[in-house]
Amino acid sequence: MSFIDYFLSALFLQAGYNSALVAIGAGLLGLSAGSAGAFIFLRKRALVSDAISHATLPGVGLAFMIMVAFGSDGRWLPGLIIGSAISSAIGLLMVEWITRKTRLTEDAAIGAVLSVFFGFGIVLLTVIQTMSSGRQAGLENFLLGSTAGMLISEAATIAVAGALAAAFVFLLRRPMTLVAFDPEYAATTGVNVRNIDLAMMGLALIVTVIGLKIVGLILIVALLIIPPVTARFWTNQVGPMIGIAAAVGGLSGYIGAVLSAAEASLPTGPIIVLVAFGFFLISALFSPLRGGLASALRHQQFQRRVHRRQGLLSLARREPIYDGLTLRILRRSGMIRRDGVATARGRIAAQKAARDEARWAIARRMLPDDSVIERYDGLTPIEQMMTPDQIAEIDRMILAQQGAKA
């Protein structure tokens, strides 16, 4: 079977029991990572979750050694998950303690905790390799993730913990939104900011430890952060952002796991992260709301509207126009002839522009506190922002003024 055939059959869960299991597990992991990561991203604490994930390693090593010492296999996943959760919780509390009790900033605390825990974990793994247990092979898979030989019990553990994390996100969505946007205000309304922050990082911790097997501890931070960053391109609201982040995370996990299963030599974690990056890249370029192309296009259109308006006002005032872009725009829209003289259409449009300017000048004086004045961008035709009655009233005032002058 070729790679493509296998990929397609795996994508639709037709490539055998084990790869279907892995794909569903990875999808659920990505779903919970995306939704939990949304708040971590909004709270600007992505790097704290990196410290948490690196701090899992000593826990994995110690849990393995303890289980072997008690005569069991040592690779029992729930045991390793509990061990990693305990050591990353200690790492998280240390980051928090250092930031709160010393004058060190959070980035310094993160750097210290991350490297020390990771270093200690690597030492433990090396010790385990020299131990004569003979069954140690596989612990290093927790660094970059591996889905080969995943058990149904392991997939079930991941599914349950992922669902738990998602429920947790739903319950805490309001206090977490408030703390992420405005922590001082949140404190005055009775939200315990420190506990919410800990809960937020607790979510990252859950996602990290259940993601150890599939994505691995080094890259799990990417699965927490890339989906919400991707989602941010598509929406300006927290609720939809969480939904999109969960969807991007879930799809990345699912597709990445299928790809990696199709070619056994591809490591699962990096592939999932690359798939997520693909979603990010597409969004960054093509999202109509905040994507790069749409922004550039909007900017260009806005610039053209400004030049057109400035050009028409110059025509109305009979001032010469020197700007090349302004001349091109006026010429192309038939406002001026090749030699720069206004056409009949151009003269009418110029008069209309000048009249609207005069109307706005009156409106600003008549309605200084009206929101229509605040919303005016200097370019939109007045008919789109005011009622005919208002415009008629303004025109009467202009006439009265002219009468007074005469």
Place this chain on the structure above:
Amino acid sequence: MSTAKLVAESGKIVDVATTDAPLTVRGLTVSYGNKPAVFSVDASIPAGSMTAIIGPNGAGKSTFLKGTLGVVPRLSGEVRIFGKLFAEARDRVAYVPQRASVDWDFPARVIDVVLMGLYGSVGLFRLWRSRHREQAMECLERVGMADFADRQIGQLSGGQQQRVFLARALAQNAEFYLLDEPFAGVDAATERAIVSVLKELKAEGRTVVCVHHDLSTVPEYFDRVLLINVRRIAEGPVETTFTAENLQETYGGRLASAHIDELHLA
């Protein structure tokens, strides 16, 4: 400073534990590191008043406000809100932080920010109903921002952002409003809108405290002042307390006497 009693403006002695004034502060000290930003400040804000907290930059005005609300930890001192600890009187208080304290690129629309003021009454689990949205729209109406309800907050001007923050506090329907520099860097229309809302609040019998920096508008906007420069310099009605002498003491050499002459002082 170390007495258990507080002397109110009238000269009457008030026990911190028995007063039910909106705000009673005794010996409040807050410090960042080893330098007190606010040192042993007393204050007592009567109900239905509008008080300006005045002092030079870095004098601890905002820190005083945050210290009373427990946003920053207190080193010492007693604070009572309506005679109670803040935690017990929380739902009677609304705080308007400085506009610059948040990231305005946050994914939220104007209406979403105002709805945050209703989190306390809606609770964790219940969904938004149309009446919540109507309540939020009324608050936006009061600050003249109803037309902007669906705008992304990042597209607002500074003055508009300030009005959204005020609308969020209005949604809390509190009795006591504390505002941190609501007039800093806002346009004239916003300043008018905010002042008229604050005067409405006062007319409804609510209490307002603002950290304020523009001395020239103090007599027009407020009826009481609290002068702070790390320590409390003076507190009382504008007519008797907003004097050249007190201002000179508060600002030291930083306020030229020529400037003081321009103010319409008592």
